[in-house]
Amino acid sequence: MPVRNEMEDELSAKMRLYLAEIYQLMDLEQPEDGYVSTSSLADVLHVSAPAVNRMINRLKELNLLEHEPYQGIRLTKSGEGEALKQLRAQRIAEMFLADVMGFAWDEVPDEAAQISSALSMPIVDRMAEMCGNPEFNPHGDPIPQADGSVAAMHDHPLSQVAAGNHVVITRMRTRDPNRLQYIAALGLVPGTTLEVIHVAPFDGPMQLKIHDEYRIIGHNLAELIRVRIHSEMPEA
Known part of the structure; x- marks a missing residue:
């Protein structure tokens, strides 16, 4: 026991x-x-x-x-140690709800927060195994390891990226269901590669290109999307 x-x-x-x-x-x-x-x-x-x-x-x-x-x-x-234990349980619960139980990514934050504090570490570890031991939750946040270590992200808000750069989306900095639904509908999910085409001055909207499609998003939304510029990506 x-x-x-x-x-x-x-x-x-x-x-x-x-x-x-x-x-x-x-x-x-x-x-x-x-x-x-x-x-x-x-x-x-x-x-x-x-x-x-x-x-x-x-x-x-x-x-x-x-x-x-x-x-x-x-x-x-x-x-911090206790916080990381809770975050490990919470983020693994989010992955379990999404991957195993089929919840949408905008549904999992609240549900995972409610159940994660009641989960023992052996149950959390078994849930992680059932999800393939993921490194990130559905929103791209790193999952703390059992030893308390957590991956450094080294990413930036999309709102700070200049036109002409190619970036990959790393994570979301919101758990608001409505915002997550809207972001997903635009195709701006973690792992997506895009090009910043134009940035309007004075915190204006951004024009983005994803494959052959264009998107325009506001500055406030761009602040919630974290990215890594391709030149900053670690070599495989």
């Missing part, structure tokens, strides 16, 4: 969800000092500021995060 440590027994499902969301905010915003705002956390979790503050205090007591007034929050090393 798998041995559970004291920290695993002490953490609730909600605590694990908070830690994972803080990690994802830190990864998304890449702040120089590592701190992200509590208001950003409240926004992504759709909860009130007082509820966030209560949870922050509990996680701080467990030495899982640091909180500096007017600066924000960031994970401690222990907090």
Whole structure:
């Protein structure tokens, strides 16, 4: 029977969800000092500021995060380790829901978040095996390994790419179902290669070419799509 440590027994499902969301905010915003705002956390979790503050205090007591007034929050090393465990379970659950159970990629984030905290590591590992031990979730995010390591992405927002560049889409920086549906309808999914044809000034729309078809997307949507320029791709 798998041995559970004291920290695993002490953490609730909600605590694990908070830690994972803080990690994802830190990864998304890449702040120089590592701190992200509590208001950003409240926004992504759709909860009130007082509820966030209560949870922050509990996680701080467990030495899982640091909180500096007017600066924000960031994970401690222990907090990052617990966040990566949760993200591994969550992202593997997303792949299982998509590949094995046939859920659409816009349906899996919420469903996976609900079930992943209840999954033991042996079950998570078996689900990964059934999906072919994937390296990424359906949205292109890297799946943390069992040892806590996670692949570095080295990608950029599509909105920052100049015209004339060929890029490959790496991942999405949104879990909003409506946006994911729209992005998929445009064919802008991870692994897709495209050419940036034109970028309008002042954060205007972008014209893209995918094979022989053209797409025009707004700046805000382009910010949510991460890409790697072909010249930056590692050699096979």
